[in-house]
Amino acid sequence: MSEKDFVNKMVQLMDTEEEIDMDTNLLNLPEWDSLSLVGFLAMCRANDRYVEPRNVKAAQTVRDLYVMFTGVK
């Protein structure tokens, strides 16, 4: 998945009106809340990506999530 597609997917998942990019700090996004955290975990599992809940909680940027979701650094 391209970075652009991933950003669009995250906008949809977080249901946010904020402008985000790969370097957006998640901690500044009000929509990066428990709903989005479980939503991201669900998205990973549904796509056979095994991610640990603690790593999702520790993510700081959209790029951190991209690395988790794609395995691409």
Next chain:
Amino acid sequence: MLGVVSGIKLSHVASIVSKNRMSIEERCAHLLTPKQAARLARGTGFKRLSIAPSEVCTSDLCYRAATELFDRGLVKREEIGALLFISEYPDYPVPATAFILQGRLGLPHDIIALDINLGCPGFAYGIYLASMLLSNMERKVMMCFGGTSSRDRWKDDTSMLPLFGDGGAVAIVEKTEGGGVNAFYNIDSYGERYDALITRRGGSRANKITDLEGNLIETERSNYEVMDGMAIMDFSLKEAPDNIEKLIEYAGITKADIDISLFHQANRMIVEALADKLKIEREKAPFKCEDIGNTTSASIPICMTELKSRGEFGSFKTALISGYGVGLAVSSAVLDLSETNVLETLQYE
């Protein structure tokens, strides 16, 4: 634990929810703006919740559903040989609610009455236990499911308040004539993770915190159930699909053979992600509780009666059912629902 039982069928299913429905916006008005509430409802898939009057217990809901089966002549009281109340919401700590229901429903004295403390994984568990009882019984087993869990919610808990609704369900399991087809089960328990979904007070280990008059202190968080949402999502999309994959293999079927997958209606996100994870078409794994909420052990039978109400309950020869959550536990079954009589969802006024 995998297992197989032959010669039983789920013959009747009835369920009931409160006529009173509350929108997420109304339910969380003190915590969220209307915009935030709308986003939450989109995310979970729950638009409205069934909220029963405060004096109504789970057994009251089950009583009404059971009475409907008797009044319509679908089951006779004297045919019942066991009553299982499968719920986390008994009327009293003592005695078991199954006895109260047995007496109130006018069921025979020579029956087995048991409470089984189970929530979300309760439905397939109940069918399995009923099947075991039927191995040396010539009558039918009545199972009662559900919860009035909406009132077990802390007022400031945005993770649980917008998810849980009240509902009850009754199902009958009986022997089939001439043997019949096999039903396959897989039940797993993960007790080491018991605290991912827990009400810490109200049992023998810790009393609820009350004022001097015995009224529950509503500001005390520990009086109410707590959920580690990430841990539950983790479990529902790891241990639950693992359990189901093993069951499908054990039953000797393929996913293409499954006519319908009835997953515990925890929320739309989990139901859809579980279908995707298992590579099962979402259309065959319905989420039908958008106006009811998560009703714990009653959610699968309520999904069935909602399908019936919408004219979508077909002849499901190969059905997969799976419940996952509190315990933590997963219970799943593959069984034939083509002869199951399902009523439309009843409304408690």
